[in-house]
Amino acid sequence: MVIHLLKKQLRNILEQNDPDTAVFEANQLLQWATGLDRSALMLETEIDDTAAEKAVNAARRRVKGEPLQYIVGEWEFFRLPFKVGEGVLIPRPETETLVELALERLPENGVLVDLCSGSGCIPIAAAKNSNVLCYGVEISEAATAYFKENISLNGVQNTVFPMQGDVLEPTEELFSALPEKCDIITANPPYLTAEEMENLQREVRHEPDTALFGGRDGLDFYRVIFGKWKKLLKSGGSFIVEIGEEQSQDVQAFMEREGFSCEIFKDLNGAKRVAVGKLL
Ligand SMILES: C[S@@+](CC[C@H](N)C(=O)[O-])C[C@H]1O[C@@H](n2cnc3c(N)ncnc32)[C@H](O)[C@@H]1O
Structure with missing residues (x-):
């Protein structure tokens, strides 16, 4: 033709x-x-x-209404290719802000643990741009399969290690498979509210609810993860999380309650998008 x-x-x-x-x-x-x-x-x-x-x-x-990214099966994040399809969240450009903030804080030969890894975009981008070891925890089997495929696609089998597990109820077995201490914990957890789930864009409805829904007020993960995961952080280490535009005050309060100082950063569109907690 x-x-x-x-x-x-x-x-x-x-x-x-x-x-x-x-x-x-x-x-x-x-x-x-x-x-x-x-x-x-x-x-x-x-x-x-x-x-x-x-x-x-x-x-x-x-x-x-099918997302373009699912049809073509691959999308770029941090100038790297990622396989995507039904069952895994499409990496968003906003999340690159989180990766940049993590890279600025990672020491030479450091260790990063990423919670709610999905396609693996955060730990893979961090590993490709530094000399750290990265571990990723993800609950969904479908997403973990993409995570593993993306590790091979980007040639980071020796520096990125995927684990399947529940970050809200982490088991001793999961902790024992991770390093005793790490420098940075990152997370882009599900953070949409019940109301936002009712009004999703047509394309976003194709993405898994488990990747989007953060409980009635969207804050379920932030209420829990700082307390349950801080034991893994070295003193002075950073917990870096992506947040919804309206969530900065609540997330700051959750971080401070757990002994972190908190700073909020904006994404390229000027939206409050990332909270960085430093363990005091
Ligand atoms: C917003 S997506 C983020 C995915 C990826 N980190 C990114 O930035 O594109 C949240 C991810 O958390 C996973 N997830 C949901 N509940 C979880 C849990 N309790 N434990 C671990 N992962 C969970 C979902 O399957 C999904 O992959």
Whole structure:
């Protein structure tokens, strides 16, 4: 099929979803369906019918609300590739702020423990950009499978170690599989409220509830994790968590109650997004 006609057909379909993103998404789907990158595609005038059909079917799925990231199966975070699909949260750009704050605080040859790891984007990005050892704890089997795949994809088998476990009820067995002490604990836990869960964007409804819902007021994880996990932190170590825009005061209070000093940082959009607790 002639490529410019296919592009037009894809754009027409995708505009039903969002005219502002139709061109970008048409290009993404074309690259995925053909296996060609952007510059290689520009040199082509025709693409074979199988790839064209694959791209058109994908555009139709997209218009029904399936996230683009799940359709193409891979997404970038911190300039690294991550496999994603049903059962795992798509890494968000806001979370890069948390990774940057962790990298600034990690000592040479340090140890980082990440709670609620999902795709593994936080520990994998930290390991790729420093010389630390990273451990990640995740409850969902489906998400852990992606986490392991992403460790191989990014070649960090010797520095990132995935564990399956419940961070709200950590067992002695889980603690004994982790280092006795670490320099940094990171977490991007589920933090949406019951009300926010009622009003989710169509795409976000495809993502697992276990990755999103943080209890009626969204704060269930923050109420528990600082107390249950601080024994793992070295004195002076940092607990770094992503938060919802309206949660900074509550999270600060939870941290201070557990003996941390707390500082709040904004993401690139100016939203209060990360709380950094230093163990006093
Ligand atoms: C908001 S997502 C964050 C995923 C990933 N860290 C990221 O930033 O993209 C929260 C993750 O916590 C996991 N989770 C939910 N409850 C948990 C629990 N009790 N213990 C461990 N992980 C849990 C979910 O399966 C999900 O992968």
